[in-house]
Amino acid sequence: ARKGKTPEEVVKRYLQKVRNPPEEGPGVSGVSRGESVGRLVTCGHQYHLQCLVAMYNNGNKDGSLQCPTCKTIYGVKTGNQPPGKMEYHVIPHSLPGHPDCRTIRIIYNIPPGIQGPEHPNPGKPFTARGFPRHCYLPDSEKGRKVLRLLLVAWDRRLIFSVGTSSTTGESDTVIWNEVHHKTEFGSNLTGHGHPDPGHLDNVLEELRAQGITEEESLQ
Numbered sequence: 001a002r003k004g005k006t007p008e009e010v011v012k013r014y015l016q017k018v019r020n021p022p023e024e025g026p027g028v029s030g031v032s033r034g035e036s037v038g039r040l041v042t043c044g045h046q047y048h049l050q051c052l053v054a055m056y057n058n059g060n061k062d063g064s065l066q067c068p069t070c071k072t073i074y075g076v077k078t079g080n081q082p083p084g085k086m087e088y089h090v091i092p093h094s095l096p097g098h099p100d101c102r103t104i105r106i107i108y109n110i111p112p113g114i115q116g117p118e119h120p121n122p123g124k125p126f127t128a129r130g131f132p133r134h135c136y137l138p139d140s141e142k143g144r145k146v147l148r149l150l151l152v153a154w155d156r157r158l159i160f161s162v163g164t165s166s167t168t169g170e171s172d173t174v175i176w177n178e179v180h181h182k183t184e185f186g187s188n189l190t191g192h193g194h195p196d197p198g199h200l201d202n203v204l205e206e207l208r209a210q211g212i213t214e215e216e217s218l219q
């Protein structure tokens with residue numbers, strides 16, 4: 001028996017058939033398979049089946065699909081974060097902007113390694129700069145919620161990626177993915193520090209865009 005689903009089977013799981021408009025003229029025996037169109041079941045956007053299959057094949061083939069128009073996620077989106085460790089603990093200091101609570105420090109550690117098939121250059125080494133990377137959240141109700149969701153994001157390999165660093169220009173290196181972290185505690189030299197009143201809400205929005213919400217973290 002074949003293991004797993006083919007890309008076409010995955011895509012079809014999230015598509016409803018769209019009745020093809022009747023072809024005009026004699027001798028036309030219908031629409032070819034390559035032109036078949038489907039409607040994504042939740043958001044309703046319509047695509048050629050083969051376009052979605054091509055998009056799926058360009059990704060990391062984890063059984064999930066994201067609507068190119070509205071970003072609705074079908075299935076569970078995962079990333080290509082390399083192996084490593086995520087730890088956290090509470091430190092007895094307040095962050096600028098959060099005088100009434102202590103602070104959660106997250107420590108990410110990812111060693112350099114060899115790229116897998118899910119990375120830009122499979123078989124080639126990747127570097128990992130500036131690890132361990134320390135990040136800070138207020139130990140408030142909302143900060144703890146963000147932490148819970150970040151733990152889900154870590155398990156789904158969505159916190160880091162392998163690619164070209166926009167800060168250093170180095171390629172084939174570990175880089176932050178689409179979820180912003182605060183890496184400075186008492187200062188804000190990089191713009192990735194405190195205070196930043198909108199930060200927790202921004203992160204919740206970025207996590208949502210990766211398919212991670214509070215409901216998910218309770219499953």
Ligand code: NAD
Binds near residue numbers: 176190
């Ligand atoms: P990147 O520069 O490609 O940026 C990806 C995302 O991360 C962007 O959204 C960007 O805004 C954000 N980002 C950039 N710098 C950040 C920072 N200091 N803190 C939090 N978010 C940041 O991604 P990257 O190459 O992973 O980011 C640069 C990071 O790399 C820095 O945190 C730095 O500590 C680390 N680094 C350290 C060394 C070293 O030798 N110590 C060398 C290279 C990079």
Ligand code: ZN
Binds near residue numbers: 043070071
């Ligand atoms: Zn859509």
